[in-house]
Amino acid sequence: MKNIFYTVIFLFAFGCSEKKENIDRYTEEQVSSLHLGETRVMHTVSDSLVRVDLNPILSNKVFDFQKLVKSIRLVPLETTEKSLIGPIYKVLATESHIYIYDRFKGGGLVVFDNEGRFIRRVPNGQGPGELSRLYDIDFDEENDQLIAYEHSFLSFYKPDGEFIRQERLPFGFYNIVSIPQGYLMFSTSGDGNEHMKGFEQYNFWVTDKKLKVNDVALPGQYESIKYIAYRYIFKNKEIMVSQRFNDTIYQYNAKANRLHAKYLLDFQGKKLPGRYLKGTYEEFKRTVRDDDYFFFIGEYLEAGGFQMFCLRNWYRGSMTIVYRDKNSGNLVGGTKGGFRIEDMPGMAPPQSTYKEEFISWYIPRKDFPFNTKSKMLSETDKAKVRDLTKEDNPVLVFFRLNDF
Numbered sequence: 001m002k003n004i005f006y007t008v009i010f011l012f013a014f015g016c017s018e019k020k021e022n023i024d025r026y027t028e029e030q031v032s033s034l035h036l037g038e039t040r041v042m043h044t045v046s047d048s049l050v051r052v053d054l055n056p057i058l059s060n061k062v063f064d065f066q067k068l069v070k071s072i073r074l075v076p077l078e079t080t081e082k083s084l085i086g087p088i089y090k091v092l093a094t095e096s097h098i099y100i101y102d103r104f105k106g107g108g109l110v111v112f113d114n115e116g117r118f119i120r121r122v123p124n125g126q127g128p129g130e131l132s133r134l135y136d137i138d139f140d141e142e143n144d145q146l147i148a149y150e151h152s153f154l155s156f157y158k159p160d161g162e163f164i165r166q167e168r169l170p171f172g173f174y175n176i177v178s179i180p181q182g183y184l185m186f187s188t189s190g191d192g193n194e195h196m197k198g199f200e201q202y203n204f205w206v207t208d209k210k211l212k213v214n215d216v217a218l219p220g221q222y223e224s225i226k227y228i229a230y231r232y233i234f235k236n237k238e239i240m241v242s243q244r245f246n247d248t249i250y251q252y253n254a255k256a257n258r259l260h261a262k263y264l265l266d267f268q269g270k271k272l273p274g275r276y277l278k279g280t281y282e283e284f285k286r287t288v289r290d291d292d293y294f295f296f297i298g299e300y301l302e303a304g305g306f307q308m309f310c311l312r313n314w315y316r317g318s319m320t321i322v323y324r325d326k327n328s329g330n331l332v333g334g335t336k337g338g339f340r341i342e343d344m345p346g347m348a349p350p351q352s353t354y355k356e357e358f359i360s361w362y363i364p365r366k367d368f369p370f371n372t373k374s375k376m377l378s379e380t381d382k383a384k385v386r387d388l389t390k391e392d393n394p395v396l397v398f399f400r401l402n403d404f
Contacts, residue, residue: 025192026170026195031170031195034171034196034212035212035213036196036197038212039199040214040215041202041215041216042204042206042215042216042257042259043217044217044218044250044259044260044261045258045259046248046261049263051264052263052264052266052324053331054267054311054320054322054331055266055268055269057320057331057334058267058269058270058294059334060316060334060335061334061335061336062337062338063337064332065337065339066338066344069339069376069399069400069401070399070400070401071376071399071400072344072381072399073398074345074377074381074385074398075098075397076116076392076393076396077098077100077112077118077396078112078116078118079391079392080118082118082120082121083112083118083121083393084393085100085102085108085110085393085394086102086104088100088102088394089101089102089103089107089230090137090352092137092138092352093354094114094139094159096114096159097111097112097119097146097159098111098112098114099111099137099139100112101134101136101137104121104124106133106134107133107134107150108121108122108124108134109121109122109137109161110122111160111161116396120160122161128163129155131148131155132150132151133150134149134150135149135151135174136148136149136175138177138235139178144158145157145158145159146159149176151172152168152169152172153166153167153168171187171195171196171211172187172193173185173186173188173191173205174228174232175231177235179239180254181208181209181254182211183211184204184207184239184241184252185204185205185233186204186231186232186233186241187200187202187205188203188220188223188228189223199213199216202216202218202219202220203217203218204218204241206257214257217259218241218243218250220243221243221244221246221277222244222245222278224278225244225277225281225284227281227284227297228244229242229244230351232244234300236302236303236353237355238251239254240252241259242298243298244296244298245295247265247266248263248264248265249261249262249265249300250262265309265311267294270292271294271295272287272288272293272294272295276288276293288315290315291315292315292316293313293315294311294312294313296310296312297310297312301350301352301353301358302353303350303354303356303358303400303401304356304357304400304401305326305327305403306325306401308321308322308323308358309321309322319335320334321334321335321337325403327403328403328404330404341368342369342373343370343374344370344376345370345397346362347361347397348360348362354398358398358399358400358401359398360396360397361395361396362397363390363394363395364385364388364389364390364392364394365389366388366389368385371386
């Protein structure tokens, strides 16, 4: 018997109303530190764009997810009074640690080691090292530091979550990724950047470590539609960049400082016409609920030689998930992933990656048959989760795919 489980997370304009700022918020010294007179507009290169035809996948169907999965390893997150986590926004895995950005107090950060043992929850509050209005996290590998982007500040921590320092920001944005020379940032409308002299219209920024804005790219589109994904910059072995309602996915080369248009998603047979994105959010909402249209809001992942794309369809009340083998170009996907509960857990669509693995999670239960019967899970992993209940923290699932 096949069990189907996919949790769809709708992320509406997370904190947009809270992030609005006034030009007067920034001092002349802060504005001067941006060196906007030296900022360049980066032009994208599109000489080898790969077209990905999603049209054959756009039917409501169950696809054989279990057949795709090559291997699974489980990392239960230790449950203590201090380590309890809320709904997960982001999982960030490194060689030694796992960082969970959850919904605790609007945005919390929990540190575990790479086996899931609890280390600390970074406290929420207004003091040094405490978090208030967290928006994103990343790990600076060159400096061996965890970075937390909260409203108006970057906070820096040792890998175990111990506070180091905090820097006040001269602008607002949405996502951050650390690179050796500086940072990549993704900005959305409503970030209060009117002081950036026209450069605020661009979504993608490249800064140095002192937050001087060296380059901008990707003009924002359809800013009146307040419906966005959680993140638009994806760092694994490569750095990929997407935009909401833009069907092109870009690759950023940090050494060359170049943004390359890499993949073009083709779903023209059912694509939401652009004219419906130029009005109000209410018009958009009414259109996608009343008509059988698909739209892409930038949800994308890469792990090794595999990609994952997500398309939304409100009329059908579904999210279509598509996996692509980069070597063969083959696609597998649908609205629901089929699997046997005797073999593997039902899990949410992956939200993160680590090297060759996608990362998802599930809520544990003692009576799941895979806890004892699975041939896909190691005996060690089955022993780790055998006695867990729904009162425990989620179990992270790291999985690899077969070639197809």
